[in-house]
Amino acid sequence: MNKIISFDNVNGILTCEAGCVLENLSTFVENEGFIMPLDLGAKGSCHIGGNISTNAGGLRFIRYGSLHGNVLGLEVVLADGTILDMLTTLRKDNTGYDLKHLFIGSEGSLGVVTKISVLTPAKLSSTNVAFLSCNDYTSCQKLLLAARRSLGEILSAFEFMDHHCIDLAMQHLEGVQNPLPASPYKFYVLVETTGSDESSDKTKLEAFLLRSMEDGLVADGVIAQDISQASNFWRIREGISEASVKVGAVYKYDLSITVEKLYDIVEEMRCRLGDNAEVLGYGHLGDGNLHLNIVSSKYDDNILAQIEPFVYEWTSAQRGSISAEHGLGLMKAEKIHYSKSPEAVQLMASIKKLLDPKSILNPYKVLPQSVL
Amino acid sequence: MNKIISFDNVNGILTCEAGCVLENLSTFVENEGFIMPLDLGAKGSCHIGGNISTNAGGLRFIRYGSLHGNVLGLEVVLADGTILDMLTTLRKDNTGYDLKHLFIGSEGSLGVVTKISVLTPAKLSSTNVAFLSCNDYTSCQKLLLAARRSLGEILSAFEFMDHHCIDLAMQHLEGVQNPLPASPYKFYVLVETTGSDESSDKTKLEAFLLRSMEDGLVADGVIAQDISQASNFWRIREGISEASVKVGAVYKYDLSITVEKLYDIVEEMRCRLGDNAEVLGYGHLGDGNLHLNIVSSKYDDNILAQIEPFVYEWTSAQRGSISAEHGLGLMKAEKIHYSKSPEAVQLMASIKKLLDPKSILNPYKVLPQSVL
Known part of the structure; x- marks a missing residue:
């Protein structure tokens, strides 16, 4: 189940089996001058079928959007063994209900994804990364708006971290340096641009940084001068989760x-917990997605x-x-009511019963047992 | 049902009632520095609720993608009167099945859309339009690939027309001029760029045009020097449908x-029909969407x-x-099998029966009566 079936190199449409590893697909399409519309820390081991079943988000979401927009077709095996062929490679098709969306993000509970066709954007030649600091959260928000305005179509990441994250990363990640060591700031932002014109893109990012400093939104900032510096910036952001684990216990919320x-x-969480635990806030600010990690030396029921x-x-x-990109799985199936109305949960249960009346597909996951 | 409920001007998220006219929403968000992710010829009269129920495509599709990627939340009234509240304004939410997609493009047959939240992209300051000619269809394809590569993130339209379209437009549209009157070409392409940097965008488009001419992909070409010239280019493309009608009878396929x-x-159609009718080919080449118009002086069952x-x-x-963006409606409901597998149609029918057991919502549309 790990074969590439076809690649349309005029339109950048990849068709493959569900067991392909994301990184292998990335390498394949990059050789053809395209990129996968999603990129994750786990790319070296995760399968595209799993990415689709869990509606994976990741680092390119702000630019290329969700898999609901990028997946063109699926082949799915239903609970009764029916092979549901929806494997088109068309960008537009308004004939009947667009059933594939039922299987994107339903965590395998409605059917097993076996084949995929996905739109891959053209690979662009120029990437720039800046690491900035802000004195307060309001400035981070204003900076996001300013980035959307002045970087426009080349903005490809806007990630934020509070200083607790940076402190932890510096303490626990090997070989990583704070790009802005001069003084402690409250917030840090990583801005990435991806475009097709090296010199104009860099000029734009420099002008954005200068204007943001003049406007008082940015306290300090630096643009990576080479790939190794850019990797160091990303290593800090991507290493926060790894650094959290090294403290001992981590309570993670997405x-x-x-x-x-x-x-x-x-x-608010910091006020509630006081000295009992450290609270880290970071994530994909451009997508309104907060990763809230609470770390302490060991697991403690009182903290929980x-x-x-x-x-x-x-x-x-x-x-x-309550789950932006991680899904509900087994642990949060009973918590769906926090984010979905009773009517919506009821309809999900009706669809589950229609497609899998014997509950043989990924049982106990996604939906509460009480509605099934 | 035509109220704007809220607008988040940091993230560009519009929440409104289903009866808002698309053009009014466009004007509203443009005043806030954003644009609607879709634009249609019918914008002055169509309602956003209808756009969503029919999964409207339109002119911005190549850049901003489908409504499945841009709609964030919906409120829908079901056949039994239940109000299904899925009206979130979140970019990411992986809690349970993403039910809203069932109602996007189902032509009102599963529920009535009453409220909408939609992501609106930042308005960019610079638009450029070029009108090009190609000697053969292979060159049009190669030009599309070249445009994706060299215009990259600023490409916002790639429309093609064969010379039959241009001839008809010149004959029947008032005040429209052929931008490339020197000699007759076989194909014409309209390329639009939208970006945030006037001078760099224009330089990019000029370089693209020059290179394409050197490579022999483009026979001749002109870049609009002002808004009125750009409007003239678009008027030709958008006026083909209007010009077709003036001939007498039009058989339209999407x-x-x-x-x-x-x-x-x-x-192939031209060979079949010979002198009995004129065959026009045009459309959104960048989306693989052909509008095939067959025109004759009057309706004739033999032609059909x-x-x-x-x-x-x-x-x-x-x-x-068989229907890229127009939907199936009443006329094509029985033709769904040409584009969807029997298993998929069966599942659509099961979902229709689950949500609307008495078939009271838009009866006889979308699905063939034989499966209901």
Whole structure:
């Protein structure tokens, strides 16, 4: 199940089997002058079928959007053994209901994805990365808006980290240096651009940085001068999860909240926990996606009781999502009500019963047992 | 039902009622520095609820993709009167099945869309339009690939027309001039770029045009020097449908076919029909979407018998779509099998029966009566 079936190199449409490893697909399409529309830390081991079943997000989401927009066709095996052939390679097809979306993000509970066709964007030649610091969260938000305005079509990442993340990364990640060591700042932002014109892209990023400093949004900032410096910037952002684990115990939450309120939960959590644990806030700010990691030397039921169900109740009250990109799985199936209305959960259960009446596909996951 | 409910001007997220007219929404978000992710000829009269129910495509599709990628949330009223609240404004939410996709493009047959939240891209300051000619269809294809490579992230339209379209437009549209009158060419291409940097964007388009001429892909070409010239270019492309109607009878087909084979059906149809009718091929080449218009002085059953079912059988054999963006409605409900497998149609029928057991929502449309 790991074969590439075809590649249309005029339109950048890849058709392959579900067992292909994401990184192998990336390498294949890059040789043809295209890139995969998603990129994840786990790319070396994750399968494209799993990416689709879990509606994986990742680092290119702000630029290329969700798999619901990029997947063109699927072949799926249903619970009764029927092979559902929806494997078109068309960008547009308005004949009947677009069934493939039912299988994107349903965690294998409605059918098993076996083949995929996906749109791959053209590979662009120029990438630039800047590492910036802000004195407060309001500045981070304003900086995001300014980046959308002035970097426009070349913006390809806007990641933020609070200083707790940076401190932890510096302490626990080998060979990593703080690009802005001069003084401690409250927030750090990684901005990446990807475009087709090296000199104009760099000029644009430099002008953006200069203007943001003049406007007082950015306290300090540096643009990577080579690939190794750019890798160091990304290593900090991508290493926060790894650094968290080294402390001992980590309670991880993956929340979607409107950008305006996104940092409030981090501060509230810090007040609740006091000295009992350290609270880290970081994530894909451009997508309104907060990774909230709470770290302590060892697991402690009292800490967990301070966090849950508070974190879910708070997110629910903001109409946020308690799982932005990680899915519900076994651990959060019973928590779906925090993010979905009873009517929606009921309809999901009806669809599950229609497609898998004996509940043989990934049982106990995604939906609460009470509705099945 | 025509109220704007909210607008998040950091993230460009619009929430509104389903009865808002697309053009009014465009004007509203443009004042905030954003644009709607879709644009249609019918924008002055069509409602956003209808756009979503029919999964409208349009002129910005190549750049911003389908509504499945841009719609963030919906409120839908089901056949039994249940209000299904899926009206989130989150970019990422992996909690349970993403039900909203069932209602995008199902032509109102599963529920009535009442509220919408949609992601609007940042408005960019610089637009450039070029009108080019090619001597053969292979050059049009190569030009598309070259445009994706060298215009990259600023490419916002790639429309093609054969010379029959241009001749008809010149004959029937008032005040329209052929931008390349010197000699007759076989094919014409409209290329649009949208970006954030006027001078660099224009330089890029000029370099692309020059290189394409040197490489022999483009026979002749001109870049619009002002808005009025750009409007004239677009008027030709958008006026083909209007010009077709003026001939008398028009048989219209909206097909998705891989770009490589897309023009074959136009040529085959021309051979079949000979002098009985004129065959026009044009459309969104960048999306693999052909508009095939067959015009004659009056409706004639013999002409129709020459066209159908041939056009559907041919498209089906190419694994194309017999309705790229127009939907199935009443006229094509029985023709769904040309583009969808029996298993897929069966599953659509099961979902229809689950959501609307009495078939009260848009009856006789989308699905064949035989499966309901």
